Amino acid sequence: MNEWYAEIITVGNEILSGRTVNTNASHIARRLVSIGFTIRRITVVMDELDEIKQAFIESLSRKPKLIVSTGGLGPTYDDKTSEGLSLAINRPLELNQKALQMLIEKYSRLGIQLTEERRKMALMPQGSIPVENETGIAPGIYINYQGIEILVTPGVPREMENVLENFLSRYLSNRPNKKYYEENFIIKGVMESALAPYVKQLVKKYDLYIKTHPKGKELDNPLLEVQIAGSSENEEEIKKKVKNCKKELMEIGKQLGGSIQEG
Amino acid sequence: MNEWYAEIITVGNEILSGRTVNTNASHIARRLVSIGFTIRRITVVMDELDEIKQAFIESLSRKPKLIVSTGGLGPTYDDKTSEGLSLAINRPLELNQKALQMLIEKYSRLGIQLTEERRKMALMPQGSIPVENETGIAPGIYINYQGIEILVTPGVPREMENVLENFLSRYLSNRPNKKYYEENFIIKGVMESALAPYVKQLVKKYDLYIKTHPKGKELDNPLLEVQIAGSSENEEEIKKKVKNCKKELMEIGKQLGGSIQEG
Structure with a gap:
């Protein structure tokens, strides 16, 4: 197997x-x-x-x-x-x-x-x-x-x-022999619930793991840590995919009035 | 069993x-x-x-x-x-x-x-x-x-x-020996997506099956057939539960600007 x-x-x-x-x-x-x-x-x-x-x-x-x-x-x-x-x-x-x-x-x-x-x-x-x-x-x-x-x-x-x-x-010790790649960044000033539908679309489009971790206060002062990750046998391919997805999500964050901070 | x-x-x-x-x-x-x-x-x-x-x-x-x-x-x-x-x-x-x-x-x-x-x-x-x-x-x-x-x-x-x-x-022939009760009604002028969060709450509250069937056009002229159903060994109990849930959902429909038609 x-x-x-x-x-x-x-x-x-x-x-x-x-x-x-x-x-x-x-x-x-x-x-x-x-x-x-x-x-x-x-x-x-x-x-x-x-x-x-x-x-x-x-x-x-x-x-x-x-x-x-x-x-x-x-x-x-x-x-x-x-x-x-x-x-x-x-x-x-x-x-x-x-x-x-x-x-x-x-x-x-x-x-x-x-x-x-x-x-x-x-x-x-x-x-x-x-x-x-x-x-x-x-x-x-x-x-x-x-x-x-x-x-x-x-x-x-x-x-x-x-x-x-x-x-x-x-702890995990049995790791698949694939190249794993992850990027993180921060969006300030956008509510997680406002970003959610776009995240859903991008998950479908890129077939990656995208997770927003809310760290600020959802209503007053939202701050989202965004994690984008995936793996592939081809290291270059997965890097490119994660980076493209990140770029697109950052653009959306800005359009929604947020400011971006590289993680 | x-x-x-x-x-x-x-x-x-x-x-x-x-x-x-x-x-x-x-x-x-x-x-x-x-x-x-x-x-x-x-x-x-x-x-x-x-x-x-x-x-x-x-x-x-x-x-x-x-x-x-x-x-x-x-x-x-x-x-x-x-x-x-x-x-x-x-x-x-x-x-x-x-x-x-x-x-x-x-x-x-x-x-x-x-x-x-x-x-x-x-x-x-x-x-x-x-x-x-x-x-x-x-x-x-x-x-x-x-x-x-x-x-x-x-x-x-x-x-x-x-x-x-x-x-x-x-087709189903193996039917549980419980009393099944269902009510239906129509809400006009409320989008299914606007009613959805309330339906979700009522499903939790009453533990019943609630389904909205959209029949009109979601944006221009929404018309929802609403079905509420449940079963119990106690016929009176399930009737009352379904009726109460129906009443509450009709109220919500009205508050959202809709008109109600008994089904």
């Missing part, structure tokens, strides 16, 4: 009932494609232990290089992804000391007690590495199982995105 | 690459939930014969009452859902005479030749019943396999929606 296959598992009744559209899976897919993976399958399952376990077992049996899950990671009784994974790979849940440390620091900074429910977020399959979640509480879970890398992320979009970025920059 | 389980299979590389968000699956889920089904799983697979076949085999093995697929139904070489299903259920593809008749009528009305590629859309697994597609060309495929009902719909959203509605009103 030459392809760098990855799979995505979404855990959540709200997707299955149609109440929530699965934008998390799209985000993960686009991001993984941008670094050279091919997504072979997206599976959405219920918040039930046996369903989650089964989804991981089936996904592992197809031997992808990477599995990323989203949802079911948190303090409530219906957050069962960690336990489901532990059953699937037959590694007992244990209190991960590094994850516990992360929780203790977060809660003590907030002046909140570490209850039993909250401590639950440090329960991970044996051999897990907790992945930093800077926009929320529950750390992600990274585990290498028989050469297949598995990342478990929360279901809240900004937390999933943060954990995914931390994983990609600090 | 007391639950009325259904499953959804989405066929399409554009979902797996993250270019397109899987709104089709959300629509199908919400619609099936509104008549009493519980969606157990959503599976997204590539436009490849073996992947499609495998997805159907796995889904059938979980013995849901209903499987609805979307995508991969059309005249091009990469439309492989019909063939994938035929392999999964081991029933040969054959030229369905009723489907062929539908295609002949459509194309002759349009004054277009029925080529080999177009005739392909009448190739269905033995024993299939073609389902009317009034907004496009390719008919849906309905098949009852060992008591499990299977519906194959196109991937274009308006065609998927039309085929699904035709299937639900004319």
Whole structure:
């Protein structure tokens, strides 16, 4: 198998009932494609232990290089992804000391007690590495199982995105043998919601990963960090593509009244 | 198993690459939930014969009452859902005479030749019943396999929606034993895009299926048929819920400058 296959598992009744559209899976897919993976399958399952376990077992049996899950990671009784994974790979849940440390620091900074429910977020399959979640509480879970890398992320979009970025920059070791190229810049004075339809168009046009990270205040003083990324066997080609897309998006930013700052 | 389980299979590389968000699956889920089904799983697979076949085999093995697929139904070489299903259920593809008749009528009305590629859309697994597609060309495929009902719909959203509605009103025989209740009305003078954010809120609030069908011209003279539906074991409860939701949406329609007509 030459392809760098990855799979995505979404855990959540709200997707299955149609109440929530699965934008998390799209985000993960686009991001993984941008670094050279091919997504072979997206599976959405219920918040039930046996369903989650089964989804991981089936996904592992197809031997992808990477599995990323989203949802079911948190303090409530219906957050069962960690336990489901532990059953699937037959590694007992244990209190991960590094994850516990992360929780203790977060809660003590907030002046909140570490209850039993909250401590639950440090329960991970044996051999897990907790992945930093800077926009929320529950750390992600990274585990290498028989050469297949598995990342478990929360279901809240900004937390999933943060954990995914931390994983990609600090932990992922199976990297597709393609040239990855990324550019960043800043747009000041344009609301993310105003830029959004143009970003959508450019994503379709260039087939790249484009992400706007809002850093200022959406209404008063918007400041967007823009990230454009992609990969290809041809280094020159992907550089040119990312640069063209960047140029076009900068023009749009200016037309919308923004000022540009090279990142 | 007391639950009325259904499953959804989405066929399409554009979902797996993250270019397109899987709104089709959300629509199908919400619609099936509104008549009493519980969606157990959503599976997204590539436009490849073996992947499609495998997805159907796995889904059938979980013995849901209903499987609805979307995508991969059309005249091009990469439309492989019909063939994938035929392999999964081991029933040969054959030229369905009723489907062929539908295609002949459509194309002759349009004054277009029925080529080999177009005739392909009448190739269905033995024993299939073609389902009317009034907004496009390719008919849906309905098949009852060992008591499990299977519906194959196109991937274009308006065609998927039309085929699904035709299937639900004319063919579906395994019906959940719940009380289904639906109300319809018309809003004149409000654009679908203006109403959309409120519909989204009400869907969350009431957990009902709400669909706006635009019938006029979006810009000049918008006319929306609104459908609100849901089901419950308690007939009074679901009636009340649908009526309350309808009342609230009518109010919003008026506030946006529209006039209401009872359907």
